[in-house]
Amino acid sequence: MNDHPPTTLRRLTARVRENRRLPAGQFILTLESPELAAEVRPGHFVHIQVDEVFTLPRPISVMGSDVEAGTIDLLIKSIGEGTRRMAKWGKGRAVRMLGPVGNTFTPIEAPGRALMIAGGVGLAPLEFLARTLVERGIETSLLFGTETDPPFATRLAQRPFDGADATESFTFDRLEKAGVINRLATLAERPGYFKGFVTDLARKHLNSLPPEQRARTTLYVCGPTPMMAAAARVADEFGVHGEASLEAHMACGFGGCAGCVAKVKADTPEGWWYKRVCVDGPVFSLSSLHLD
Numbered sequence: 001m002n003d004h005p006p007t008t009l010r011r012l013t014a015r016v017r018e019n020r021r022l023p024a025g026q027f028i029l030t031l032e033s034p035e036l037a038a039e040v041r042p043g044h045f046v047h048i049q050v051d052e053v054f055t056l057p058r059p060i061s062v063m064g065s066d067v068e069a070g071t072i073d074l075l076i077k078s079i080g081e082g083t084r085r086m087a088k089w090g091k092g093r094a095v096r097m098l099g100p101v102g103n104t105f106t107p108i109e110a111p112g113r114a115l116m117i118a119g120g121v122g123l124a125p126l127e128f129l130a131r132t133l134v135e136r137g138i139e140t141s142l143l144f145g146t147e148t149d150p151p152f153a154t155r156l157a158q159r160p161f162d163g164a165d166a167t168e169s170f171t172f173d174r175l176e177k178a179g180v181i182n183r184l185a186t187l188a189e190r191p192g193y194f195k196g197f198v199t200d201l202a203r204k205h206l207n208s209l210p211p212e213q214r215a216r217t218t219l220y221v222c223g224p225t226p227m228m229a230a231a232a233r234v235a236d237e238f239g240v241h242g243e244a245s246l247e248a249h250m251a252c253g254f255g256g257c258a259g260c261v262a263k264v265k266a267d268t269p270e271g272w273w274y275k276r277v278c279v280d281g282p283v284f285s286l287s288s289l290h291l292d
């Protein structure tokens with residue numbers, strides 16, 4: 001989080017410690033890099049060189065770090081040739097990358113509380129943030145929306161969540177064990193899931209809170225652009241501050257090419273201007289985003 005000394009972006013070589021297959025073409029890549037493990041904070045990403053054939057690296061958020069083991073975890077979904085090749089990487093493979101890249105989420109202090117909205121692999125940076133906040137004693141909950149098989153094992157929730165019915169009670173075991181109350185949402189009929197958009201579940205939750213608790217809530221969002229736009233509307237509706245980690249197509253990853261720009265509100269005739277997601281972001285205030 002951004003209450004730590006600035007990090008230096010540099011080229012690194014890490015080694016694959018483990019590559020765990022998950023449902024729906026997803027996998028967790030555990031990379032050995034003691035220096036990255038010590039430095040990365042929630043929001044950072046690494047810009048990975050796939051191999052000699054691919055000119056452009058692939059940006060991937062950090063999902064967690066284990067300083068003692070000297071490793072970082074990445075949650076990746078295979079969607080194209082680069083990520084498909086990464087899915088096949090075995091133990092010991094050398095991985096060249098830039099890191100740590102980007103800014104980080106802004107920390108909150110108690111009695112602040114965090115509500116996270118994640119879609120797909122947008123779960124990765126928010127899991128890292130959620131665990132970090134819980135360690136600091138911050139009340140943290142996470143809502144996950146998916147239309148495919150979720151990456152992690154689910155089970156019946158042990159802890160209640162304001163605004164969710166008893167029938168909407170599946171939870172990610174690994175996050176609940178870490179102290180993060182969480183629920184799942186999908187548009188399909190799935191027992192244990194909230195039926196609807198994940199942002200509708202967030203709205204139900206915020207509606208059920210007393211104003212004093214709502215005022216202490218900060219939203220953190222990462223996922224597909226339409227989901228982030230819906231989350232920005234929820235934040236606006238309830239007067240809640242929020243931050244979003246953006247995904248954009250990227251080239252250099254160090255601010256030199258403007259290949260990754262996003263529109264942010266600005267005092268221009270158009271009402272917006274460009275910011276580079278790789279170095280000005282990927283984390284932006286929700287209210288600053290100009291999401292079409």
Ligand SMILES: Cc1cc2nc3c(=O)[nH]c(=O)nc-3n(C[C@H](O)[C@H](O)[C@H](O)COP(=O)(O)OP(=O)(O)OC[C@H]3O[C@@H](n4cnc5c(N)ncnc54)[C@H](O)[C@@H]3O)c2cc1C
Pocket residue numbers: 045057058059060061062074075076077078079080081082083084121124125246247248249250282
């Ligand atoms: C800051 C940041 C963090 C990210 N974190 C993760 C993560 O934690 N886990 C993860 O699985 N992915 C993450 N991504 C997305 C990931 O970088 C892309 O999925 C990856 O680069 C695709 O490479 P590819 O060669 O497999 O697919 P390509 O062949 O390059 O693309 C396949 C398809 O996906 C589209 N696509 C590619 N990249 C993006 C993108 N960035 N946004 C929207 N559409 C895209 C292409 O247009 C194409 O249709 C992140 C992206 C950014 C910018």
Ligand code: FES
Pocket residue numbers: 249250251252253254255256257258259260261276277278279
């Ligand atoms: S990817 Fe080149 S400026 Fe962001």
